[in-house]
Amino acid sequence: MKVSILSTAHVHFEAFASAVKSCAGTELAGIYDDDAHRGKKKAADLQTVFFENIHDALAVCEAVVVCSENAKHEELVLAAIEANKHVLCEKPLAISTVSAERMAKKAVEQDVVLATAFPLRFNTPAMEMKRVIEQKQIGEVLAFHGVNPGQCPKGWFIDKKLSGGGALMDHIVHLADLMRWLTGAEVSKVYAEADSFLVPCITIDDVGHVQLEFNNGIIADIDPSWSRPEGFPTWGGIELRATGTQGSVDLRAYAQKVTQYNNTKTLHHDYGDFEYLYMMNAFVETIGNQQTELANAWDGVAATKIVDAAYQSAKEHEVVTIA
Template sequence: MTTLKVGFISFAHGHAFSYLEGFRKLPHVVIAGIADAEKHRVEDVVQRYNIPYYADYRDLLRTDIDAVVICSENVHHAELTIAAAKAGKHVMCEKPLGISVSEMEAMIAACEEHHVQLMTAFPCRSLTAVVEAKEAVDRGDIGEIIAIKGTNRGSNPGGWFVDPALSGGGALLDHTVHVMDLMHWFTRSQVSEVYAYAATLFNEELQVDDTGMIHVTFENGVFGVLDTSWSRPKSFPTWGDVTMEIIGTKGVISVDSFAQSNELFSDEVGKGTWDYWGDNMDDVMVRSFVDALIEGETVPITGEDGLRSAQVALAGYQSLEAGQPVQL
């Protein structure tokens, strides 16, 4: 495979626009089609880049594309991934991988059965600060990890994200998975116990939680705590943050993933903004997906990785309902 033909299914999630630009930068990739039942979401990019449009994703899957990128509402991830697998297409699926453990297991099984790869879109593994912290941990710079304190505080995304029938949950599901994946990656262990708090504090009209704290214990004894809240106001310079404080037996590493930025004050914008100058994490992740498929290697962030992180978030809701820790 020297050229990879890629199709997109749904632009419901805004990350699709960034991923599209990432794929377009690669000389050995062809964007062969975009499928979205709501044409208004993709009409601009379809016309601008002269990309074939499909109202029905099934028609896209009948073409000779090699892989698809799924950026639909969370509730549709399983259906679309399984259909793509049956059509023999590799899949990169937006996070969270699914909204139940059973459907994520079905997604993974379908991809295995039809000999295609499933990658979970976790671009935070590509952040420069995260990569260098991982290298330091692997070198033993801080000894053995004891605990990790993380944040993935964002702004309320609105739209279908706050409709539980389409999202499957609120901030606890939306913002647990990124940093929980990093915690799994750093500790090389899996979560064994989850205790969570979630509520609707910033906008009482929401049908989903906008505030969350999740506490975990890993099988190797490491403790983790993560703030998942949609607590950043509209005036915040960026959509949110990704931070970690990694505490080891010989030292501590602090990670501020978006610190590679300049402060920009613009009268035109009307507020202070951050002009990020670091590596584009989406571009790096997309390139890793493409390289793996072209070289016949395993994708770097698998469906199993996506399941493990989403499973923690879902267990958080179980813990909230029970009012006590739950075991995985």
């Protein structure tokens, strides 16, 4: 299956490109980017074709991966769906619930796969946590505590017109989707606080704290802040604790690293499984009507609803109920 990548704007572009090239069921057809200078450079690095026109990129493929700025997801996704292409879209699916629902409904109308990129569903430690929870090894889940710290990604991520929001937009969705996937429960209430004071010279939210209540009574909190300083030795670091009636289980999603250092620099090499490749495999299998753990469009809608509610709550300083 030939896959075109639409935009190279996102920091995870390289991971997606590597997954497309490594997956036995996919072939990289080329790259489209509305920033021609950026796109041509990435295409040259990958020894693939650069398309200046999105319709040319769509004409040579059966599916696409969307790696654009958040605010451009809907435009690119709808163009692909209208061309009858299957889509794997970087998270968040959209910058508003209205936009996310429009995309999901269009995919249903056209009978194509629209998947949301939540690679944690294919992270080996996360899959083990799911097994532990499903087998009731910690009893019934009562609460989650999750953190997704990271460095401020800067660039378009701190331009609200392109990102839709700051740290809350960027980092709530991974853990929120993970909790939904682990339990099958939906978030019913959200309370959040957000502010901008860690990263100099930006006005977008760089810190926050989010509290969730699920429709089965589980409570949870998420720290999505861009709280890692630039000199921190690793990027990101998702952690999650599930507390149950008979114990607890902790997840460190990206702990598999080898650290190399000398007098001038420190390097970290991941040796763990490549969840983007597993996600790409699942994308191919889902298109072939196989059951997978791939997050669909409605999972993306659910995560976007939580983010919308968090921003509303942070603005009003009130609990927000999700219908």
